Amino acid sequence: MRLLPDSPLLLCVVLVFTAIPSEQDSSGVLGTSQSQAGGSNALPAAGCPRSCGNLTFDYPFGIGSNCSRSPAFSLTCDSTTQTPRLYFEDDSITEVVAYGSTWLQISLSQAIPIMHGGVVSTYNMSWKSSGSGFTLFYANLNITGCDFDIYQLQDRHASSVKLCTVTCPDAGITDKVARQNCNGTGCCSVNLDVLEAFQLQFVLRSHGRARLGTHTSRSSLWDSINVTSTDAEILWSIVDQPTCASAMDDSANYACVSNHSNCYDGLGGRLDLGYICRCDGGYRGNPYVPNGCSRDKGYNPKEQKENCQRSCGNISVPFPFGLEEGCFARRLFQLNCTNTASSSLQFDDEHQVTRIHINEGLVDIKYTPLYEQEMFRVYVSNEPGLYIGSGESSSVQWAVANLTCHEAMQNKSGYACVSISSTCLGVNSTDDYIGYRCKCLHGFQGNPYIHNGCQALPINGESTKKQNLLLGIVIGLSSGIGILLLGLCATVLLRKWKRDIKKQQRKKYFQKNKGLLLEQLISSDENASEKTKIFTLEDLEKATNNFDPTRIIGHGGHGMVYKGILSDQRVVAIKRSKNIEEGEISQFINEVAILSQINHRNIVKLFGCCLETEVPLLVYDFISNGSLFEILHSSSSSGFSLSWDDCLRIAAEAAGALYYLHSAASVSIFHRDVKSSNILLDSNYTAKVSDFGASRLVPIDQTHVVTNIQGTFGYLDPEYYHTGQLNDKSDVYSFGVVLVELLLRREPIITSETGSKQNLSNYFLWEMKTRPTKEIVATQVCEEATEEEINSIASLAEMCLRLNSGERPTMKQVEMNLQLLRTKRSNSCHVVQDNAEEIQPLLCTGAESRYETFSITLGGSSNAESQYSQRFNSLEHDFKSSLGTPH
Ligand SMILES: *[C@@H]1O[C@H](CO)[C@@H](O)[C@H](O)[C@H]1NC(C)=O
Ligand SMILES: *[C@@H]1O[C@H](CO)[C@@H](O)[C@H](O)[C@H]1NC(C)=O
Ligand SMILES: *[C@@H]1O[C@H](CO)[C@@H](O)[C@H](O)[C@H]1NC(C)=O
Ligand SMILES: *[C@@H]1O[C@H](CO)[C@@H](O)[C@H](O)[C@H]1NC(C)=O
Ligand SMILES: *[C@@H]1O[C@H](CO)[C@@H](O)[C@H](O)[C@H]1NC(C)=O
């Protein structure tokens, strides 16, 4: 039982694609390059450089001949500068600044000198990716100079779009100042996304005439146009074959050569954008070289440096944690002492460590002032996620390596439990094995991670305890009253102070979140004011028992969902998105205002929001029966599945809701994230579309880029991917994938017999060409649906999945088509029933009786479901107890 699904799909995809590791034992990699599994597969020659300055990278990239997979992956290291810099070969514009397993953080910079004298009035800059497997995912450019317009050439340079105008600043303004403000005077900012190439044109506005003037003290802005990126990222994949399936056939060139590596279709899905490889099943490393995938080798039990600083103010920092390079056992355990005086020990931007319990495997954390965060996550590139903790918990568990104790002990040189009298034990999260940690044996205490760290507990502990107690009583009695008074005073003051700070912070967030704007929007619409509510943080804290972690009913790429009970006993889902960018807040608020006015039976109702947190919290109706995804894809074990009638009805309802959003609502709203896990089912199994607009709210930052795209992997409109232009037809495409899911009863990403991952839509379209649709669809569908129905839905899906959005039907046409089918079906049904009720009840009457089976099976059986029902029961319990004790 859950709602607002940050779907299992999303979760699973997040797990699959986050930070595909590149950590590895490089000597192993270089040494094995002769054993060229797969014959003529181009593998790196021995001795290829794997770093430039302190930036490391890995095959398929390489420097020099025979070191990279193909020229597109060829890099050069410019060591003439003070710190060596890594560039794409033959491309002095594109510097690689960070390397990831499917992405590269790049920096673009080009200076274009202006020729004075008014001869040339148009200057150009073009950029092209190094090969077809490379896509510029986004680039934010700051362009400095003076007195010109910036255009972007489009459609193979047939047309151009004006991006901005740069005017001349006062003479005193330096390049640096202009670039920092970048407000149109001497500089302007340009954002580009999802491109293989771009071309910019700079057209001087005064055709160079003004430049001849007598500016004696003019700044260098007059002399050149400088283009620099502030943030840019490239995604890459292997494109010598279009898909995993064909890549595996071409074994001589198949890139996923390591054991324990697996192939995934590239990001473009049907654009045939190749494939990527990754290590699977608890293995990490480089899948592109033989034996590149290995178990976690990131822990180094030896301190490299002597006299390491072991405290930050009054917080002690024992090994395996450390502050300086060489003082910690792995990157993940590096902490940052930002202020010794105030003992500020930074975990990451958002969390501070207050205490490390070395023997208990716990770290106490608190939120850094100004940050309020719901999930504990530490992102360190190339490191596994070895910290677990969630909700508002203040203690975080950690493990030292993602290995079992058995595995860890086999490699003595990397084994963490080096103290005598220490032992190894496993660390589990609620649903996964995280890794191992060490512990002093019973009767010992101390640090198991250093030699002789575990010391025997003193045997006379008992008597010292008594002495201490006695002493305590004496001191306590003598100074008790004074201290009590002082303490009370301090507590009261401290509380008040904390309250004030919190209040101020809330007010700040409220302002930032344009609470007033929303109030305005709502008060201008009388209908809305009675429906939408701006909740206070207190309301929601009460509703969720202070955001109790046990109230979390879903989390994923988009954020976290809590269940809650409002004071008026309404059961709600409270959704907390990840950070929204400043500029997007008003757009977001606008959307909230619009959505709050929508009252459609197939759209999850938005009750209101809370603007007192950094990121607005949204309060939705609680939908009890989970998502279509769960019911379609987790039902095999319970033996139940939706009837064909239900499927048709749910599809039509969802299509109707999307059509309504596209056209019937006062402003058209694109859903942007249509998928079966966003189609929820209420207690009558009526479809409720949820999570609209959410995908836009997901920030595009480095750690999430891949997840973002992959989050909708399987449903992503390839045209949107290619052009970055989102429109109503993108929803139609994604809905097409849902139709295919309903027909085939398979998840949007499937594993083929050969073990490769493939988009269901690709598979479907391909199979449609080669055999009758009847043979592809799920057995149950084949049994319940008529051949005509199957063919209609299949061809509808096929049209929705057209590459060219212009060829796709509108949502209205899709809905009408589905309604027509339903009408036809119920008519034929009546005919059957009227004429031969006792002979052939199978075709339709099954639907009713099946509802009963459905609710029974949902109550128990499959693991996931019983978990949900447990949660639901506890919710009911909460609900009842809150009824019983009014407060
Ligand atoms: C290594 O990188 C750090 C920043 O992460 C930089 O400060 C340092 O100068 C670099 N060292 C070299 C040798 O490039
Ligand atoms: C690169 O490989 C080719 C063919 O395998 C070989 O002939 C050539 O000598 C190699 N070049 C270098 C610099 O190793
Ligand atoms: C830029 O391109 C335009 C047309 O594409 C051309 O007329 C102009 O001379 C070019 N400018 C330079 C500096 O090459
Ligand atoms: C532009 O780049 C050139 C060459 O790198 C540099 O000398 C100049 O100072 C830069 N100008 C600005 C405005 O950044
Ligand atoms: C824009 O930036 C320039 C400096 O680059 C500054 O002088 C000017 O005041 C800024 N204008 C605004 C409106 O902020």
Ligand SMILES: *[C@@H]1O[C@H](CO)[C@@H](O)[C@H](O)[C@H]1NC(C)=O
């Ligand atoms: C780029 O421009 C933005 C404003 O659009 C500014 O906030 C930022 O500081 C600039 N970046 C750099 C590196 O100057």
Ligand SMILES: *[C@@H]1O[C@H](CO)[C@@H](O)[C@H](O)[C@H]1NC(C)=O
């Ligand atoms: C640790 O390895 C196991 C396999 O032994 C894997 O299932 C799990 O996801 C891994 N956990 C992390 C945090 O990498």
Ligand SMILES: *[C@@H]1O[C@H](CO)[C@@H](O)[C@H](O)[C@H]1NC(C)=O
């Ligand atoms: C440590 O924190 C300071 C200040 O927040 C920051 O500038 C620095 O980059 C951090 N260092 C590391 C290694 O995280």
Ligand SMILES: *[C@@H]1O[C@H](CO)[C@@H](O)[C@H](O)[C@H]1NC(C)=O
């Ligand atoms: C972790 O889970 C495994 C089974 O998944 C269990 O055998 C083991 O005892 C658990 N370890 C701890 C420390 O709870």
